Amino acid sequence: MASLPRTGQTTSYASGDDFAALKGVAWPGTRFTDNLDGTVTDHLSGLIWLKNAGCFTPAVWSTALTAANQLASGVCGLSDGSIAGQWRMPNANELESLVDVSRANPAVSAGSPFTNINPVNAYWSSTTYTAGPGNAMAIRFTDGRWINGADAGDGSFSNTKATSTNSLWAVKSGGAGTVQLLATGAFSGQGGGSGASYGTGDDASLQIGARFTCPRFIDNGDGTVADTVTGLTWLKKADCINQSWSGALTTINGLASGQCGLTDNSAAGQWRMPNRSEMLSLSDRAPTYPQANYFNGIPGPDGTTVTIPVVFNNFIVSNYYWTSTTYAADTTQAWTIYSCDFGVYNIPKTDIRYSLAVR
Numbered sequence: 001m002a003s004l005p006r007t008g009q010t011t012s013y014a015s016g017d018d019f020a021a022l023k024g025v026a027w028p029g030t031r032f033t034d035n036l037d038g039t040v041t042d043h044l045s046g047l048i049w050l051k052n053a054g055c056f057t058p059a060v061w062s063t064a065l066t067a068a069n070q071l072a073s074g075v076c077g078l079s080d081g082s083i084a085g086q087w088r089m090p091n092a093n094e095l096e097s098l099v100d101v102s103r104a105n106p107a108v109s110a111g112s113p114f115t116n117i118n119p120v121n122a123y124w125s126s127t128t129y130t131a132g133p134g135n136a137m138a139i140r141f142t143d144g145r146w147i148n149g150a151d152a153g154d155g156s157f158s159n160t161k162a163t164s165t166n167s168l169w170a171v172k173s174g175g176a177g178t179v180q181l182l183a184t185g186a187f188s189g190q191g192g193g194s195g196a197s198y199g200t201g202d203d204a205s206l207q208i209g210a211r212f213t214c215p216r217f218i219d220n221g222d223g224t225v226a227d228t229v230t231g232l233t234w235l236k237k238a239d240c241i242n243q244s245w246s247g248a249l250t251t252i253n254g255l256a257s258g259q260c261g262l263t264d265n266s267a268a269g270q271w272r273m274p275n276r277s278e279m280l281s282l283s284d285r286a287p288t289y290p291q292a293n294y295f296n297g298i299p300g301p302d303g304t305t306v307t308i309p310v311v312f313n314n315f316i317v318s319n320y321y322w323t324s325t326t327y328a329a330d331t332t333q334a335w336t337i338y339s340c341d342f343g344v345y346n347i348p349k350t351d352i353r354y355s356l357a358v359r
Contacts, residue, residue, distance in 0.1 A: 002210035034113035038078035046177030054116025061161035092127035107144035146343035183209030185284035245349035283342035290340035
């Protein structure tokens with residue numbers, strides 16, 4: 001249904017890491033084109049972005065959402081003939097697609113034609129935070145870290161819709177890209193009533209991206225799980241590998257049938273630690289929270305009486321799962337996915353954390 005792009009990492013820091021494995025669709029030789037009308041086309045995703053990433057004054061989420069909906073040719077340097085309603089606030093997956101993990105300050109590809117990327121504020125996405133509608137997913141482009149709560153590690157970033165003044169980077173649909181981005185899983189019914197969303201033009205109302213299959217995950221009965229959306233095969237036992245980053249990489253490099261509940265005849269060297277794009281692809285931003293509960297077969301408030309299948313065995317709640325992608329701003333750290341909100345956070349590589357394996 002969808003193919004995943006590479007993360008952009010250009011250096012290997014350990015055997016089997018992101019750049020060593022080099023998994024995902026390669027970026028186009030010329031990824032970004034300045035259309036000379038205030039817009040930039042991303043040939044990887046096919047999306048068209050506002051060139052001036054600092055045009056809008058940082059604002060609370062609802063104000064920024066309205067500003068995106070009303071954007072049209074004649075403002076923000078636009079001469080593209082666009083009209084109100086064609087632009088939108090990007091959803092979390094669209095905003096994430098701009099992150100180049102090999103870069104920091106900003107975490108956007110070198111040589112891209114964008115201007116005025118804001119280093120002080122995070123950027124809003126139109127995706128409401130799964131833990132509660134008072135927050136929305138946001139990303140800071142100093143390093144590509146996702147924002148959760150009022151701290152974000154240093155006290156200067158927040159994703160509270162009503163009080164946080166974050167930036168807006170408007171986007172509109174273009175032609176086909178090298179990849180089709182996944183939908184986030186957000187849906188309109190989660191907005192407090194049937195058919196409701198949290199605002200006109202938000203993620204839940206538009207539901208843009210490649211839709212999830214149903215059922216999405218297939219238990220192969222041999223210790224592996226097949227993802228029918230991405231074509232990836234995952235280790236089912238989600239609590240088997242709990243080590244430092246380098247230790248987990250070594251373990252996964254040697255993973256084979258007979259270990260971690262595997263009876264699939266896999267051999268050492270066939271498995272790898274998932275990169276940032278691959279790990280993020282598992283997320284479903286429907287209101288099931290923690291998202292680990294969804295993988296463990298525990299439905300959230302959107303379906304409390306519904307029986308849902310177990311996807312992984314014991315996906316650990318309230319913990320971080322490694323990715324094979326190194327944090328460019330400090331290479332002693334790696335990107336991780338937090339099991340509750342599936343946000344992306346940097347963690348020292350010496351920490352003891354969990355890891356899935358993929359092939």
